[in-house]
Amino acid sequence: MKSLSWDDLRIFIGVARGGGLSPAAAEAGLSPATVGRRMLALEEAAGRPLFVRRQTGYALTPDGEALFQRAQAMEASARPIGEWLAAEGARPVVRISAGTWTANFFAANFSRLWTPDDNFRIAFKTTEAKLDIGHREVEIGIRNHAPESANLAARRTGEVAQAPFRARNHPRPGREDWVAIAPEDISTRSARWVAEQKGLSVVAWANTPRTLYDLIRSGVGKGVLPCFAGDRDPLLERAGEEIADLREGQWVVMHNDDRHRREVRIVIDRIVDLLTSHAPLFAGERPLGTE
Known part of the structure; x- marks a missing residue:
């Protein structure tokens, strides 16, 4: 016999008290189908049938009744812990x-x-x-x-669009300097896209998106940002068209x-x-x- 999960036992108590899956599902915040699967797994772990399944609901077998009595005792023992957590103002x-x-x-x-x-x-x-x-x-x-x-x-x-941005008040006319995520720190599609472009003059690298943003905002160079980030900043402007490959x-x-x-x-x-x-x-x- 496998060990029985207390989480499954609590759901079992709900099924036993409510006489079916739906009341227990509502109480546990799960779907009835999930509760049904959990009860099948509990029976497998217990090594014996716990319910008689009828169209009108779930009734306990003798073994189910014996487990129900023991599970209620466990529930009563655990109640002071729940009360202690509530007293501490614990919230999910x-x-x-x-x-x-x-x-x-x-x-x-x-x-x-x-x-x-x-x-x-x-x-x-x-x-x-x-x-x-x-x-x-x-x-x-x-x-x-x-x-x-x-x-x-x-x-x-x-959908999310991305585009190159530059500092609005510190443009460098005629310059195509870029800032980018360092090759060893690339983890996003936009960073990979910049790394794959040939002939870019990268003047500074960053290891995080936030530092990249700060470099762009300071006028160091242009770089790729999500439009919902760059377009909300009055100190930035688009430095080119949307990069269609990154949508x-x-x-x-x-x-x-x-x-x-x-x-x-x-x-x-x-x-x-x-x-x-x-x-x-x-x-x-x-x-x-x-x-």
Whole structure:
């Protein structure tokens, strides 16, 4: 017999009390199909049937009743811990994985994602690397492609354009100096695109997108930025046309189970609303000074 997961036992208690999958799913913030799979796995781990499955619901077998009594005792023992956490004011945290510029945009519009009345908190995981949503490194990720894993879901929000930018007040007429991400630190399509161009005069390298931005803004040279970052800055201007090869889609990606949690669902809806309401900006259709 395998060891039994307390998370699965808590769901088991919900199924036993509610007499079916739907009440337990609503309580756990999961889909009924997921609860059903978890109960099959629990029975396999226990090595015996726990339910009699009928069209009218789930009834406990004798073994299921015995486990239910023991699980309730465990629940009662764990209750003081839950009360202690509640007394400490613990609130769930929704972790969002996003690249530098998307995280910057979210920070500038934080009031659209969270309010003081919300009973959860938000944690940004700002990185150009893709954190593993499937293994619960984060609850929500902003990605440039749809997920391929069956346990992930996604909502498309639009497209992201990129273009070269220069400092508005410090142009260097006749000069084609560039700033770029150093070859050993390349992790994005835009950085690879610049590295692949022949004949560029690169006068300075950066190891992070933020430092690259600071170099552009200081007038050191021109560099590639997402249009939604460069077009929002009054100290920057476009230094060329959109780079068509770098246009890509944008998706809000989440775990199939976690997306049913109330706080995660709220944040997902708010992120989608924020991004879609600014779709022209992300698509490069709102350069500064245009309508």
